[in-house]
Amino acid sequence: MAIEHFDVLIVGAGLSGIGAAYHLKRDCPKKTYAILEARAAIGGTWDLFRYPGIRSDSDMYTLGYAFKPWREAKAIADGPSILNYVRETAAEHGIDRNIRYGHKVRRASWSSETATWTVEAEHDGKTVKVTCNFLSMCSGYYNYEAGYTPDFPGxxxxxxxxxxxxxxxxxxxxxxxxxxxxxxxxxxxxxxxxxxxxxxxxxxxxxxxxxxxxxxxxxxxxxxxxxxxxxxxxxxxxxxxxxxxxxxxxxxxxxxxxxxxxxxxxxxxxxxxxxxxxxxxxxxxxxxxxxxxxxxxxxxxxxxxxxxxxxxxxxxxxxxxxxxxxxxxxxxxxxxxxxxATGLRMQLLGEMEVLVDGRKIAPHETTSYKGMMFSDVPNLSSTFGYTNASWTLKADLTAEYMCRLLNYMDRTGTRICTPRLPEGEMEIEPWLDFSSGYVQRALKILPRQGAKTPWKVHQNYAKDLVALRYGKVDDGVMEFSKVKAVTKAKVAA
Incomplete structure (x- = not known):
């Protein structure tokens, strides 16, 4: 059976994934895309959590999408209302028709020879392969299968x-x-x-x-x-x-x-x-x-x-x-x-294995670019919201910037975009400056950040707005390239 191919593959059909799909449809209308969702339903966090009183801990005027007004009276909204908002957004724009449910992504392998990702997902006990030119990770920041519980005595x-x-x-x-x-x-x-x-x-x-x-x-x-x-x-x-x-x-x-x-x-x-x-x-x-x-x-x-x-x-x-x-x-x-109620177990990229030209990538050994990409990892963005403001503010900007990248590559005839760390020493810092237990427990799996832009992770919407919406795409750090034919060495007879 032929492997399906898409211009963009989005992983996760929650608040971030639906938002990313909307931006793609609006800003890159000719691009084909699909969403792989591990669970059987849309909504991510807002479908998973069912505990009494579940609600937003941010106001819905900033947790909501920039493009879809929140129309209910309550600014601090309950979980079912937020879930309905996400589902409504997906239905209004036909995004729900592009979701593949029950697809748990296990591995993504990049080939510079073809400028494609091969994504392997588990579906009904079998491995399904899908290829894409760009991979948008919207899988959230915590493990959906189990929360964190300390080893309590007795x-x-x-x-x-x-x-x-x-x-x-x-x-x-x-x-x-x-x-x-x-x-x-x-x-x-x-x-x-x-x-x-x-x-x-x-x-x-x-x-x-x-x-x-x-x-x-x-x-x-x-x-x-x-x-x-x-x-x-x-x-x-x-x-x-x-x-x-x-x-x-x-x-x-x-x-x-x-x-x-x-x-x-x-x-x-x-x-x-x-x-x-x-x-x-x-x-x-x-x-x-x-x-x-x-x-x-x-x-x-x-x-x-x-x-x-x-x-x-x-x-x-x-x-x-x-x-x-x-x-x-x-x-x-x-x-x-x-x-x-002892917290979450943080994870990055849904604990997906990432390989670039056969080399396994450990996220904690990479440096974050603009808080949304990783050094030396081509054509992959990852949505991660703010710690001091609403998640969707950064998610919206990340999706916008992804579309700017895609359109720039179309205009310039390039197919690969890779953030490259500059030569020489740069001060490296933890990705998140946050003392919460769930963050401290996860620092060993999170990427690093640099002390200077664009390697600095700004917990600041105004700075990110300027950088991601209006900043130069070809900033001297992002390397753009075309696919080059790979010449295999001849084996001596």
Missing amino acids: IERFKGRIVHPQLWPEDLDYAGKTVVVIGSGATAVTLAPEMAKTAGHVTMLQRSPTYVVSRPAEDGVANWLRAKLPGKLAYDITRAKNVLFQMLFFNIARKKPEKTKERLLGLVRDHLGPDYDIETHFTPRYNPWDQRLCLVPDADLFASIKAGKTSVVTDHIETFTETGLKLTSGQSLDADIIVT
Whole structure:
């Protein structure tokens, strides 16, 4: 059977993959493409996660696509609404017809002789091969099959039920039950107040606090603008407003960490009152934005704490017991259900094996180019969003730049684009300057970044906007070439 060939192959049919396909259709309408999706459904994260209260931790005016206005009243949207938004986008533009479900990509092999990638995917227990000229990786940043759970002592002793949010069971009935949620990140602060609505009591057990910020679920300015202006114009203004606010807040936090910290903790104190132990439970040891802030819509976590439905305990686990947890302080927590909201397992390129002309590429030995390509790896882009802003802001720019590259190669008659590190020494840094556990655990598998542009990974939308939308494509670093005939050495008789 003949191997199918496409101009562009996109891996992943989530928020990023659907966005990349839209940009291809708009900016490179003559290019053929297909999307390989490992799962049986569209939506990525927003189809996978089914835990109670699942929602965005960014506003939808920036997490939404630049080209498709978010029209619902809630800016902090629930998972099903976001999934519907992604599916609607795919259907509106005919993208859903180009998705191949149940195709788990295992390997991609580049040939400079033919200027093509041969992609091997597992489908129905068999290996399917597809070739393409350009490979767009939109497979997310974490392992979909399992989340991260530490090796808790005595975990096998617990007689109740243990659940990880990434694999939420449909049959879990927690009404009237005593629940312990282990964790302090975005998932934990979402789960605790939502489960507390029907649970007997929920305790959020954390080793150390996270900065938690309340924000209205609805954006009043956005809703007012939508009532007064055409939908796209209102959306664009709101998006610009929110991007500028995010950048301003991040820069202030970096320049004046102590004042920012004081302000954030003051807001928590306003919600919980002067008698609550903010110092123990809501005062992190790190500065704001050394890790991502946790967003709670309409102060729901704080309201649940004040109502006595949710408690926060800051301590370490000594061991699981038959009935719950014993903590290092000597305190015991009884539980019917324990939820391990202990994080994700990061991975890059879906743990796909990458070979370039037969040489295996280890991503951690490469250097990131413009936060979206890898040194010495031709015709491959990878979508990875911001740590300090909405994922889709960078995803949109990455897709735009991919299209600029493709169109430039068409104009110049070239077929290969390869980021090349300059000769000589360049200071190398970790790809992500972030102290979150899931990032620190993954640094050994992530690429490096350089100290100078275009090898520097800017966590800055304005800088990336200038570089990716308006910067030169032929920047002296990207090497463009045509396919050259490979002459094989003659073997002496």
